[in-house]
Amino acid sequence: MKIVVTGGAGFIGSNVVRALVEMPEVTEIIAVDDLSTGTLENLVDLPSRFLSGTILDAGLLDEALAGAASVIHLAAVPSVPRSIDDPVRSHQANATGTLMVLEAARRHRVSQVLLASSSSVYGANPALPKREALRPMPLSPYAVSKLATEAYALAYSSCYGMAVLPFRFFNVFGPGQAADHAYAAVVPAFVSAALDGRPLRIFGDGRQTRDFTYVGSVSSVIVEAVRRRVSARDAVNLAFGTRVSLLDLVAELEAVLGHPVDVVHEASRSGDVRDSQADCTRLRELFPTVRPQPLRVGLEATVGWMSARVPAGR
Template identity: 40%
Template sequence: MTIQGFNLKPDHLFLVTGGAGFIGSNLCEVLLNNGNRVRCLDNFATGKKDNIKDLLPNSNFELLEGDIRNIDDCLQACEGVDYVLHQAALGSVPRSIKDPITSNEVNVGGFLNMLLAARDAGVKRFVYAASSSTYGDSKSLPKVEDVIGKPLSPYAITKYVNELYAEIFSKTYGIETIGLRYFNVFGRRQDPNGAYAAVIPKFVMQLMKHQSPIINGDGSFSRDFTYVDNVIEMNIRAVLTKDKNAINTVYNVAFGERTNLNELVVLLKKYLSRFDPAIGNVDPEYGPKREGDVPHSLASIEKAKKLLGYDPKFDMQSGLQEAVKWYWKNLK
């Protein structure tokens, strides 16, 4: 993957926290393929060694097993680093409702540790995974970066606090930060298993087993589903932009279209039926709404286009076809 107008020079050392996770492992792979040195920090709470097994033989790749809740691990990870791509976090709204303390320890305490370590190491720029959950109960559509509502979950609070800390560190200590508000990212290596699996891989696995996917609510809730390659592009653009007006701020990372859950199931059945026609006969079932869920999510990506030159290549349907092919090949 190459980004027009940017040169990922091989003399850069990148730290990817959560580098064995879904998004982190994809970032590590692209950075290595462009000749960079990459250090991965992960405690494997949610990341998987299988995600980075093909990267381990690369002499430019370093795995550091550690926890962002441990300041010494963060300090060690940041030594000699040019750029931090901070992906490590405990995701999932339901998980944060069940266990808000751990979500706060990882997402807030761990984030602060990483900011401190990056500051002390003289890191050039700190790019971090923010979240569309920050928009909370704001009903305006599309979501514009400077208009947010009140958080609807402990997870949303932690991700908003990240933005506040990043802003303060930029103003107080001069460290360059950019926050990327991810909107429902999906794609290769996203884990379909576990109680907090994201909706797309979870539905894919259920349909592949001829099981009815369970839709929370009536299926009318909609999301701006965003393919992982668009997210990788934004991270790289955020790291390497030289425009001073483009730093120390936050951006939406999405495609700018929304799909409801009923439409999602129809598309998944269509694409999976190419491999197994029987999947076309599997119908969804409906359950109660999920506590803390935002009804509708749609991003404005105008700010990212204007300041970073963001040009997402994958709409939801083209990304979904790529993801389905990957799941069928790797998980069937």
């Protein structure tokens, strides 16, 4: 079976490709990426075919999707702050890009489309934990574009009978996640700073909470969805109901490193939500055998991966 991964050279995408390689049912893997945030280094030694280009290119999508059994659509311009700086680019990549992928999947009669949405769609809705039936209240262009991603998928399911599964990701972290840019996610930013001996920057008081999800757990769910051909009539949270403050994250990181780290507090950022925690009832119903990696285990793997990339003597 042929599987296409858009954003396949990115952090989550390359981890998914690595997991797909272990599936005996998979005979061909196509990774599509424009390398705007991904890197070919992530695909080194993985038996996949790489197609360079944007998902806004219908011809490229036709080449990639012809004969595919499933599309795992992860390509996006990530980050809330990045979308605030450039909302049009965020919309084009995340909303219009999703529409292009769905149209290509329809042209080629792909039997399953899995898509990445985001917990950011809950936005200002204060209810915890975040149940999929809650009213979305997005606070950023990124969140709006991700809401459009899942809405388009569900519309295509309704109009064209397409089997879709939109996942709402919650603060995914792990090996392969870049920290060397201004929009880096909090875990790689913290780990990189700690390894460099720099203070960890916390925007706000640090008591804001997140449902940190190890990328290996995300990949396991996605691979299981492909294997069992799982689809859904609504978005599904892909997280496991943990609630960790940034201050607690710092404490966990100190325990992994074996020494304290310095922290500096800065003003809260526009578009950031205060608290996030998934209700994983629907996920457990669809994937009852999947077990998440504990935060400590995920941090150990992330620190190990990033330590190997710190130049000697730095």
